[in-house]
Amino acid sequence: MTSPVILLLRRELRLADNPALLAAVASGAPVLPVFVLDDASPGAWQAGGASRWWLHHSLTSLATDLAACGATLVLRRGPIDVEIPRLVAEIGADAVHAGMPTEPWARETYHRLRAALTVKLTVHETSLLFHPDRIKTQAGTAYGVFTPFSRACLAQFPLAPPLRAPARIAGQNGVRSDALDDWNLCPTAPDWSAGLQAAWSPGEAGAIARLTDFLADGVAGYAAQRDVPAVDGTSRLSPHLAWGEISPRQILHAVGDHPARAKFVSEVLWREFAANLLWQHQDLPATPLRREFTAMNWRDDRAGLRAWQRGQTGIPLVDAGMRQLWQTGWMHNRVRMVAASFLIKHLLIPWQVGEAWFWDTLVDADLAQNAASWQWVAGCGADAAPYFRIFNPALQGARFDPDGAYVRRFVPELADMADRFVHTPWLAPNPPRNYPAPIIDLAAGRDRALAAFADLKQGAA
Ligand SMILES: Cc1cc2nc3c(=O)[nH]c(=O)nc-3n(C[C@H](O)[C@H](O)[C@H](O)COP(=O)(O)OP(=O)(O)OC[C@H]3O[C@@H](n4cnc5c(N)ncnc54)[C@H](O)[C@@H]3O)c2cc1C
Structure with a gap:
């Protein structure tokens, strides 16, 4: 009897254009598709709340698709470099196929996996x-x-x-799997996922x-x-x-x-x-590419951070974006740039703090894109926005959301505001009482940021 092969799926949860899956099928051996929930190896970068919700539903869908082709998805929990060798021994597999890891923690885990395996691990470019x-x-x-x-x-x-999805997969059956529900990937008390469910x-x-x-x-x-x-x-x-x-x-x-x-x-x-x-740059998520930025004099502003996270800064475009993020797990790219710039520059809160919040709340949280984008906005990344480019959220609003349709959708307190005040309600003759005053004067915040960044430049000179 032919020994089975293991297909380790991680961030390639699909059947079409999946070279790892096709290589496993082409081997002619029975295929055991496996997903390992590894919360130990990523350290601080284990999947955040919104990503976990997504993962639950994605795995449900993948299991159904695989079953329709004849294969059974097996779920295991633990370090990948422990669980996969254990499964190899359990089913007598003679090969492992996987997608190429890109995150630093995953690359290290796959190195350890390769060393721990007694059979060949083939890594395919999948993402x-x-x-x-x-x-x-x-x-x-x-x-x-x-x-x-x-x-x-x-x-x-x-x-x-x-590449086309395979029509049939010769599956390896009878292997124990965790029950997906036992992983508790979806929020329960409180269940904040209704908006995600409606959007995706x-x-x-x-x-x-x-x-x-x-x-x-x-x-x-x-x-x-x-x-x-x-x-x-x-x-x-x-x-x-x-x-x-x-x-x-x-x-x-x-x-x-x-x-x-x-x-x-x-x-x-x-x-x-x-x-x-x-x-x-394996330290991209934590360390500025332009090293002089490590000397930046950031502020420890917990109240400001909380207002930003909750969409209660009193700056309409920023609040609309942060509320869109909270409700749907996604934020429009233009608004991501404005909200990130406001946190880093107007509030002088470290970009890594915003990066961590996005990591937890975005359904599209991606280690590389999140880190590179936060560094880009901060001005410390590759090909980054210059430090003196400080988005004015009111002007950005007037330019990209001129009638305030976006702001009104996510900040209903401003639904009845006249167009010309919808991005600057504090200037209106009767500002709405149920919406906060700005937590910072935009011009003063800009001057403070420019001074802080100029200090940094001088220190580096
Ligand atoms: C502070 C900040 C954090 C971000 N964090 C993430 C993140 O964790 N994950 C993530 O996928 N994107 C991130 N982005 C990039 C971008 O905002 C999103 O990729 C985009 O909004 C996704 O929407 P879309 O699929 O409709 O994009 P579209 O405009 O339809 O673009 C198609 C695809 O191109 C890529 N893309 C688009 N814009 C960018 C960009 N500016 N930088 C890199 N790739 C891009 C994405 O993969 C996107 O799905 C971040 C941007 C900022 C400013």
């Missing part, structure tokens, strides 16, 4: 368009600036077509449906609408990408040669750029 080592400068170094990086990526186009359909079918909608309605207007938070002008594929329910190659292949493609492709390449940065 990126290109292995980070493939996109290098002519001198063989990693790119630190986006434009030449994206040019180097585009030089590798056209992409190979995505986790799983591969949900990802394909989202892509189909985007192709039908969104991609043509993408370049013009992607900065307008009130409209559904972006793909909202990010949580599906974060869990690998769809691959970037499938997305770009489907978008094809549409005239609106260039801007969209460029955004997907920002995702690759972030992954590349994390690959080269």
Whole structure:
């Protein structure tokens, strides 16, 4: 009898365009697909609350899809480098196939796994368009600036077509699995997931449906609408990408040669750029790339942090974004930039504190993109916004949400505000009583931030 093979699934929870799955099937052996809930190895970066909710539903969907093809998903909990060797011994497997890990903790865990295994571990590229080592400068170094990086990526186009999902998988049955419900991934007391439930359909079918909608309605207007938070002008594929329910190659292949493609492709390449940065700088989530920023004189402002987290800063665009995040697990990119800038610059709270809050609350939490984006806004990252670019949230609101439709949706206290005061209610003759006054004067906050960043520059000179 042929020995079975193990398919270790982690952030490639899909059947289509999954080279690890196809290699396992092509071996001709019975396949045991396994997901290991490893809360020990990631340290501070174990999946946050919103991600856990997503994971629960994504695994439910994956188990159904695999069962329809003949395979049974097995769930185990514990360190990956302990659980997988244990399963290999239990079922007498003679090979393990897995997707390529990109997070530092996962790379280390897979090194330990390889050392612990008595059978071959084959790692396949499953979540990126290109292995980070493939996109290098002519001198063989990693790119630190986006434009030449994206040019180097585009030089590798056209992409190979995505791989089809297997029609049948010879499954390995009779292996003990944890019950998903016993993992308690969904919140209970209190259950804050109703808004997430209403907004999302986790799983591969949900990802394909989202892509189909985007192709039908969104991609043509993408370049013009992607900065307008009130409209559904972006793909909202990010949580599906974060869990690998769809691959970037499938997305770009489907978008094809549409005239609106260039801007969209460029955004997907920002995702690759972030992954590349994390690959080269394993401490990206904690340490500024521009080391002089470690000397920054941050403030310990717990009340300010709490107001920001709860969407109670009195600055409408920031509050609308933070409430959208809390209700739906997602925030529009333009508003992410404004809310992050407000925390780092107006409140002078360390970017790592905001990064941790996003990690817990975003359904699309992704170690590379979250870290790279927070560093970008702070001005300490690769190709980052200069420190003196301090978004004025009132002006950003007037520009990208001119009639206040977005703000009114998430901050109902401002629903009846006249358009010209909706982003500056404190200037209205009768500001609403049930909405807080700004926790900081925007001009004073800007001056304080500029002074703090100038000190830093002087210290570095
Ligand atoms: C402070 C901050 C934190 C962020 N944290 C995350 C995170 O944890 N996870 C995450 O996926 N994105 C993060 N982003 C990037 C971006 O906001 C989201 O990827 C985007 O809003 C997702 O929505 P979408 O799928 O509709 O994007 P679309 O506009 O439809 O873009 C398509 C895809 O391109 C990629 N992309 C788009 N914009 C960016 C960007 N600015 N940087 C990198 N990749 C991008 C995403 O994978 C996205 O799904 C963060 C941005 C900021 C400013």
